[in-house]
Amino acid sequence: MQEMSGDTGSDLKHCVLLGRKSQLQAHTMQQASECEASSRDNSDGRHRMPGDVQEVLRLSPPLDFSFMGLMSLEEVGLYEPRASRVGGIPPQAHSGRYLSPALWLSYNCLHSASGLAQLISELFQLPHMLAWVDLSFNRLETVPVEDLMELKGLRTLYLHANRLHSMQQVCELRNSAGLRSLTLHGNPLQVEPSYRQQVLVALPQLTSLDFCLVLSSERPIPVPLDTSTSSDSLS
Secondary structure (H helix, E strand, C coil): CCCCHHHHHHHHHHHHHHHHHHHHHHHHHHHHHHHHHHHHCCCCCCCCCCCCCCHHHHHHCEEECCCCCCCCCCHHHHHCCCCCCCCCCCCCCCCCCCCCCCCCCCCCCCCCCHHHHHHHHHHHCCCCCEEECCCCCCCCCCCCCHHHCCCCCCEEEEECCCCCCHHHHHHHHCCCCCCEEEEECEEEEEECCCCCHHHHHHHHHHHHCCCCCCCHCCCCCCCCCHHHHHHHHHH
């Protein structure tokens, strides 16, 4: 058998890789179409999605608008998402909206994230399944609590390296029941006494704060109910 030359072997390997990539892209676009159809089929208020939508989202890269010098969320529409940091752009449904579990808006010049929920509904085909929002390294002075409360699938939120100073606004995130990972370091509020303990008391649902796992010893100890007073009053 004639030995295959190095160049020929490389060319064949390259062709195989291109073929696999094309198959994956075709499959992803097919799933995007199915997701679009399923998201419209919710006449009874429930989302009907094909069984492998979770897999499509798991394989899709974040929608990345970081390092663009954005001054406001309205400017997002002026740019194409970045592909270099995440290995590509998420697939799009026929509606033009993206299928991705994450939105990156870090390393910009945002002073406000008001209107974030509306932006997400315009960008994402399945906004209720958005699990990760990165707003770190901006100039935010307030937490967009109302917008974040509309993100029912939110599990990870990066707010570090901003200008946040209100612990009260952070406490309002307690109503984000699915939130598990939060970053706040590098904000003025971090200098408050017992900063970490305050956050964990206010947000008992967290399992990670500032990239550090929450230990069982850090969790607030429930205060036992004192029933002696009520018993005495009954007698």
